[in-house]
Amino acid sequence: MKVLVAVKRVIDYNVRIRVKADQTGVETSNVKMSMNPFDEIAVEEALRLREKGIASEVVIVSIGGQNVQETIRSGLALGADRGIHCETGQEMQPLAIAKILKKIIEKENPNLVILGKQAIDDDSNQTAQMLAALTNWPQGTFASKVVIENNEAIVTREVDGGLETIALKLPAIISTDLRLNEPRYASLPNIMKAKKKEIEVIPVNSLGLDAAPRFTTLKVEEPAKRQSGVKVANISELVQKLVHEAKVI
Amino acid sequence: MTILILAEHDHQNLKSATYATISAAQKIGGDIHVLVAGSKVQSVVTQTGKIAGIHKILVADHAAYEHLLAEDIADLTLSIAKEYEYILAPATAFGKNIAPRIAALLDVQQISDVMEILGQKTYKRPIYAGNAITTIQSSDVKQVLTIRATCFDQALKSETASPQIEIVQGKQAQSQSRFVSQELTVSVRPELTSAKVVISGGRGLQNGENFKLLEDLADRLGAAIGASRAAVDAGYVPNDYQVGQTGKVVAPDLYIAVGISGAIQHLAGMKDSKVIVAINKDEDAPIFQISDYYLVQDLFTAIPEFCQEIDKIRGNGNLGQHKA
Ligand SMILES: Cc1cc2nc3c(=O)[nH]c(=O)nc-3n(C[C@H](O)[C@H](O)[C@H](O)COP(=O)(O)OP(=O)(O)OC[C@H]3O[C@@H](n4cnc5c(N)ncnc54)[C@H](O)[C@@H]3O)c2cc1C
Ligand SMILES: Nc1ncnc2c1ncn2[C@@H]1O[C@H](COP(=O)(O)O)[C@@H](O)[C@H]1O
Numbered sequence: 001m002k003v004l005v006a007v008k009r010v011i012d013y014n015v016r017i018r019v020k021a022d023q024t025g026v027e028t029s030n031v032k033m034s035m036n037p038f039d040e041i042a043v044e045e046a047l048r049l050r051e052k053g054i055a056s057e058v059v060i061v062s063i064g065g066q067n068v069q070e071t072i073r074s075g076l077a078l079g080a081d082r083g084i085h086c087e088t089g090q091e092m093q094p095l096a097i098a099k100i101l102k103k104i105i106e107k108e109n110p111n112l113v114i115l116g117k118q119a120i121d122d123d124s125n126q127t128a129q130m131l132a133a134l135t136n137w138p139q140g141t142f143a144s145k146v147v148i149e150n151n152e153a154i155v156t157r158e159v160d161g162g163l164e165t166i167a168l169k170l171p172a173i174i175s176t177d178l179r180l181n182e183p184r185y186a187s188l189p190n191i192m193k194a195k196k197k198e199i200e201v202i203p204v205n206s207l208g209l210d211a212a213p214r215f216t217t218l219k220v221e222e223p224a225k226r227q228s229g230v231k232v233a234n235i236s237e238l239v240q241k242l243v244h245e246a247k248v249i
Numbered sequence: 250m251t252i253l254i255l256a257e258h259d260h261q262n263l264k265s266a267t268y269a270t271i272s273a274a275q276k277i278g279g280d281i282h283v284l285v286a287g288s289k290v291q292s293v294v295t296q297t298g299k300i301a302g303i304h305k306i307l308v309a310d311h312a313a314y315e316h317l318l319a320e321d322i323a324d325l326t327l328s329i330a331k332e333y334e335y336i337l338a339p340a341t342a343f344g345k346n347i348a349p350r351i352a353a354l355l356d357v358q359q360i361s362d363v364m365e366i367l368g369q370k371t372y373k374r375p376i377y378a379g380n381a382i383t384t385i386q387s388s389d390v391k392q393v394l395t396i397r398a399t400c401f402d403q404a405l406k407s408e409t410a411s412p413q414i415e416i417v418q419g420k421q422a423q424s425q426s427r428f429v430s431q432e433l434t435v436s437v438r439p440e441l442t443s444a445k446v447v448i449s450g451g452r453g454l455q456n457g458e459n460f461k462l463l464e465d466l467a468d469r470l471g472a473a474i475g476a477s478r479a480a481v482d483a484g485y486v487p488n489d490y491q492v493g494q495t496g497k498v499v500a501p502d503l504y505i506a507v508g509i510s511g512a513i514q515h516l517a518g519m520k521d522s523k524v525i526v527a528i529n530k531d532e533d534a535p536i537f538q539i540s541d542y543y544l545v546q547d548l549f550t551a552i553p554e555f556c557q558e559i560d561k562i563r564g565n566g567n568l569g570q571h572k573a
Contacts (some may be wrong), residue, residue, distance in 0.1 A: 013514070017377045026381050038495075094349070095358040118495055123376055124361050125345050129319065130353035138426035139319055141346050144488065154429065158488045160342040160442075160497065161259070162433040166318065168426045178478060178495065179488060214358030218371065219384040226520065229541040235554040238526065238544055239562065246524045246541065248446070248503040249470060249559070 001111035001148075001170070003046040003055045005080065006101055007039040007062050009071040010121040019222045026220065035071050038116025040078075041176040044183040045146060046114055047079045054148050055112070057081050061104050063097055065089055069199055076194035077186035083197065084108075088204035088211070094122075096211035098130035103207045105135060110171065112153065117142050117175040128175035138168040144179040250279030253307075255326065255338040255347065258285065258293040260315075265443035266339030269398035271300060274337055276366045276401075280304040284329070284417070286322055288315035294414065301407035311419025316428035317343065321420070323350040329417060330355060333391070340395035340498075341442075352393035359393040360385065364400040378494040378517035398442065399500035399521055434487045436473075441490070444473035446503045449492055449519070450485070451477035453508015453529065453548055457485040462552045463507060469559045475499065475519075477509045493518035508548045511536025528552070 011017060011026070012034040018027040035043075049055035060075040062068040063086040072083035086100050105113065118125040132139035140146070140155030144163065147154040153168045158177045168174075186194075204211060232238045242249045252274045257264040267283075274281045281302060285293050286309040297306050307329065313321050326347075330336065336351060338344030340362045352359035365373035370387040372394070441447060448463050448470070460474065467474050475497070476490040492499055494517035504522035509515060511527070511534055519525070520539055527540040530547045537543040544551060 011377070016513070017380050019381050026377060093358050095353060095356070098353060120494070121377060123378065123494065124359075126349035126352070126359055126361060129346065129349035130359075132319075133323065133350040133353035139346075139350065140426075141319070142342065158342070159431075160489055162431065162487055162489050164316075164431045165429040166316075166426055167429050169424070172425075177488075179482065214389050215360065215385045215387040217383055217385050220376075221382050221384075223375070223379055223382050223520075226525075226539045227541075228538060229525070229543055231537075232542050232544050234546070235544065235551055235558050238542055239555070239558045241542055242503070242524070242526070243562065246503070248524050 002057045004059050004110035004113045005042045005046050006115045008036040008119045009068045010036045023219045036119050040183040042114040043075050044181045076197045077191040083199040085201045094124045094126040099209045102134045114174045132173040139173045141175045142177040144177050252281050252335040253333040254283045256285045257343045263296045266341050266398040268403040269401040270339045270396045271404035272401045273396045286314045299406050301405045303412040305413045307417045309417040309419045313422035319347045320423050322347050326351050335392045337394050340397050344395045357389045357393045362397045363394045439473045441473045446470045446472035447501045448472045448505045449475035450507050451509030452479040
């Protein structure tokens with residue numbers, strides 16, 4: 001079976017982001033960019049399915065400007081077979097991303113699509129669910145375990161009360177949570193091999209869909225700062241403060 | 250204007266995030282309808298009926314909704330969506346799973362984690378783990394929102410509330426997905442997201458057994474227990490303990506971080522707490538920068554002392570009961 005993995009290029013999770021002084025967004029120039037961490041987990045899961053002989057091909061897709069090819073390339077260096085770059089210079093919101101991914105699904109006919117549960121820049125946590133809606137495929141979000149058997153994906157999901165296991169008929173959409181696996185690092189030979197792997201470029205405006213933004217950003221601000229606090233010398237002082245000053249115990 | 254709210258419940262009780270979502274709807278203004286979908290949800294309907302300011306409760310009580318699968322709940326919501334300008338769900342695992350599916354079926358760009366409603370389809374929401382707050386204005390005709398519960402009050406109860414009750418015909422479950430099993434964390438403590446006091450442990454706890462130390466303190470403070478991602482990944486505690494950008498968001502009166510360094514992803518889930526206390530043996534732990542009170546001490550001596558100190562003051566009887 002074929003597995004499609006959607007990956008987003010985002011500011012690296014270790015970067016301390018800075019809001020631009022004119023409040024139009026966050027500073028992205030000269031900032032380290034990486035694959036969204038949840039998408040690394042998605043790639044890893046797809047590769048493990050291939051290594052188990054369940055998947056035959058792992059295709060990576062990313063939507064964005066020219067530089068998302070670096071992100072696709074890093075996924076190829078992890079071992080994915082080929083890449084698709086849906087090229088656009090426009091801002092794409094999750095609904096538009098889902099519509100584009102649906103077009104790619106129609107073209108590629110994968111049996112399984114794996115996405116991250118959340119892009120750590122917009123923190124939307126929407127695309128997988130939207131893609132499942134648009135394709136009318138079942139969804140297994142926030143997955144911490146995936147087993148493929150009898151043409152079903154058995155997905156264990158991280159929910160607020162603990163864990164829930166559901167079975168999805170294939171084809172299906174899965175979104176990854178942190179505990180699904182621990183992504184590997186790219187090996188040097190694989191990095192070399194990745195250079196020769198194919199990345200197909202598809203302009204988003206050739207897909208014939210409405211990808212226009214549905215909201216406009218009026219302002220981006222820094223969050224309210226907390227006052228820096230008081231160092232206490234010992235537990236007894238801490239408890240006194242909590243009782244008499246903060247009045248919380 | 251009419252607003253539909255998807256109620257989150259466990260078939261027994263309405264979840265606190267639903268109360269916050271109702272209060273967000275009240276900020277928008279208009280008639281508020283609450284959809285209670287589930288199987289054998291009579292007690293949830295009764296509780297919902299006691300909340301002030303609700304005009305109608307839509308009850309979809311059907312075996313197909315026993316496990317609240319996204320495919321079924323989205324189909325159900327779609328069947329009644331026509332008359333609503335706004336559809337709201339709490340930004341919890343429940344709401345996040347279902348609301349985007351509904352939005353896409355309506356060709357609407359959902360707005361996640363709404364922190365503030367500014368009118369005219371304009372909202373504040375966090376991005377980059379809460380390191381930036383954006384104000385956005387939607388151009389969609391219908392609005393589908395998930396609500397960050399910690400940013401809104403709990404809707405008030407009323408003795409005299411008497412919302413209309415309407416039965417919505419349930420549909421046969423679809424056959425694309427099915428429930429297999431669940432493994433819910435059993436706890437005698439208050440729910441993490443609504444507790445007045447939360448004590449969270451990190452990698453500094455070293456193993457699962459050591460969380461017993463935090464339990465001892467939680468017993469005394471009526472607290473819920475949370476954790477950092479590192480503690481969950483290492484298997485010290487179950488996944489539903491995780492507080493942070495990609496875990497739960499909490500804002501208790503008192504948050505005590507024990508053996509947690511204070512990565513931005515963790516802060517994203519707790520920095521709106523009223524009073525933050527951090528205990529860490531590292532003088533330079535980043536968590537101290539956002540703490541109201543911090544103590545540089547080994548947690549293995551600090552936490553037992555903390556318990557003793559509370560017993561001491563309570564034992565003296567001059568400081569009253571614990572309020573939690
Ligand atoms: C995509 C992504 C999402 C993430 N989401 C989350 C999230 O939702 N929530 C979250 O928490 N993290 C999240 N993280 C992880 C986050 O970046 C940090 O790795 C994590 O929060 C660290 O956990 P920690 O503070 O327990 O561990 P560490 O950073 O290892 O800190 C342990 C602390 O314990 C202290 N300590 C050790 N021994 C003792 C002792 N005996 N007494 C006192 N103090 C002691 C140390 O000084 C240290 O400060 C995410 C990361 C990524 C990439
Ligand atoms: N520009 C993009 N290109 C490819 N995949 C994306 C893109 N944006 C989002 N995704 C996928 O959708 C997931 C969830 O993103 P979001 O809904 O924005 O939080 C990500 O983890 C990716 O798997």
